[in-house]
Amino acid sequence: MNISVNKTRFYIYAIALLPFIILLATGVILLKYHTGSPLDSTLMGFDAHFWFPFHKILAILSTPLLLLHLFVKTDWVKKLFTLKLKDKYKISNLLLFITFSLCMLTAFSAAFIFPDTDMAKILGGIHNKLGLLLLLIFVIHLWNYRKVIINQFRNLEKKF
Structure with missing residues (x-):
């Protein structure tokens, strides 16, 4: 590349x-x-x-x-969902994607499908808990890719 x-x-x-x-x-x-x-x-x-x-x-x-x-990572995403990914972080990446998707789905459903109902409150509670899980998985994601992130910033710094 x-x-x-x-x-x-x-x-x-x-x-x-x-x-x-x-x-x-x-x-x-x-x-x-x-x-x-x-x-x-x-x-x-x-x-x-x-x-x-x-x-x-x-x-x-x-x-x-x-x-x-x-x-921008289309090939990687395809491999992730076809279980052909050899990446050592595939489980945490898949969990991050699923958790974000569920968090988004519960928020959207509470706001637009079941507004002002008991179901919205239930979905909001699920969303809150998924959000905490998402935060934890995202921190793990950043930690897993910290070397790549740091190297990218160093390479960018050399350009300026």
Whole structure:
């Protein structure tokens, strides 16, 4: 693979990373409200009326970026789902994909298919727990690829 393709992939990954990290962080912040804090109580100067929509906006922004991240690795994704991947992190990557998909599905279903119902509350609770699992798996994902990430940043640093 040539250098410009690797550079392009790196930029795609970097652009996708920041909103996703903020999305996960806002998910952790929202736990405050899911555990019973009043919606008008503040965290970092903002209340739940800011954090919930901000989290949703980040989810809408992060999803296409995540799909772009996977799109540039189409061959890898095909191998993952046909169980032909030889990558040592295939299990954690598959868990990351499944957990993100379920987290997205529960949030979407609660908001658009079952709004303002008991089912929405149940799906919201499942979404919260999946979000915590997603956070853990994402940290493992970053840890697994830390050498690649560090090397990419070092190579980029040499260019400037």
